[in-house]
Amino acid sequence: MKGKALLIGNSDGIGLATTTELLKQEWKVVGISKSVSPIENPSYEHIVAKVQDEEYLAVLKSVLEKSEPFDLCVFCAGIGEMLDLSNMEGEAQIFNVNLLGMVKTASCVIPLMVKRGKGHFVGLSSVADELLSPEAPSYHASKAGFSNYLEGLALALKSKGVYVSNVRFGFVDTKMAKGDVKPFMMGVERAAQHVLSCIEKKPVRYTAPWIVIPLVRFRSWMLRLRILY
Numbered sequence: 001m002k003g004k005a006l007l008i009g010n011s012d013g014i015g016l017a018t019t020t021e022l023l024k025q026e027w028k029v030v031g032i033s034k035s036v037s038p039i040e041n042p043s044y045e046h047i048v049a050k051v052q053d054e055e056y057l058a059v060l061k062s063v064l065e066k067s068e069p070f071d072l073c074v075f076c077a078g079i080g081e082m083l084d085l086s087n088m089e090g091e092a093q094i095f096n097v098n099l100l101g102m103v104k105t106a107s108c109v110i111p112l113m114v115k116r117g118k119g120h121f122v123g124l125s126s127v128a129d130e131l132l133s134p135e136a137p138s139y140h141a142s143k144a145g146f147s148n149y150l151e152g153l154a155l156a157l158k159s160k161g162v163y164v165s166n167v168r169f170g171f172v173d174t175k176m177a178k179g180d181v182k183p184f185m186m187g188v189e190r191a192a193q194h195v196l197s198c199i200e201k202k203p204v205r206y207t208a209p210w211i212v213i214p215l216v217r218f219r220s221w222m223l224r225l226r227i228l229y
Contacts, residue, residue, distance in 0.1 A: 009077025011035040017192035051101030080139035098142035117161040163202040
């Protein structure tokens with residue numbers, strides 16, 4: 001048995017694929033997600049809850065109190081929509097799920113890991129964290145805060161025996177992939193393998209595929225030129 005893992009937002013996409021792989025590796029896994037999970041496995045327990053709801057913290061704390069300690073927590077939850085200037089009511093919800101959902105999760109999970117002197121918190125971010133976006137500013141800004149917060153936590157926890165990994169993906173073939181152009185699209189199974197690599201190696205920052213890094217930096221430079229000129 002490898003250990004016990006808690007996955008948030010794992011009923012589909014990268015979270016579901018990562019859960020499947022962890023179970024294959026004989027981890028015990030608890031999942032919390034807004035939807036019912038298709039996984040049926042004696043080593044898996046699933047709870048339906050939304051990270052943006054008021055009840056989420058109570059649900060999470062209950063899981064942490066009743067379960068044996070978690071060695072790993074992977075935050076996979078995320079949403080993203082294109083900006084609609086005629087109706088911006090959904091903008092705040094994107095921050096509630098992508099950024100505040102992760103912060104709430106970390107605030108409950110990490111102190112318990114610090115108390116034990118061991119553990120690993122992994123968050124799934126995006127290379128969008130480096131880009132300005134007129135099409136989806138809330139998504140990009142939420143991921144910028146997500147990455148900055150996680151990497152700051154990694155520095156704070158450096159001497160505590162607890163690891164934090166910020167996993168930054170390019171386009172992955174999920175319902176989150178928006179836009180007409182999606183260069184170097186990655187399948188969810190491949191993305192899950194990258195997550196497993198992070199679980200093993202515990203880097204602070206991990207970007208996949210690496211080839212998108214120079215493209216993102218070039219696009220970021222071009223967008224800022226538009227603002228200045």
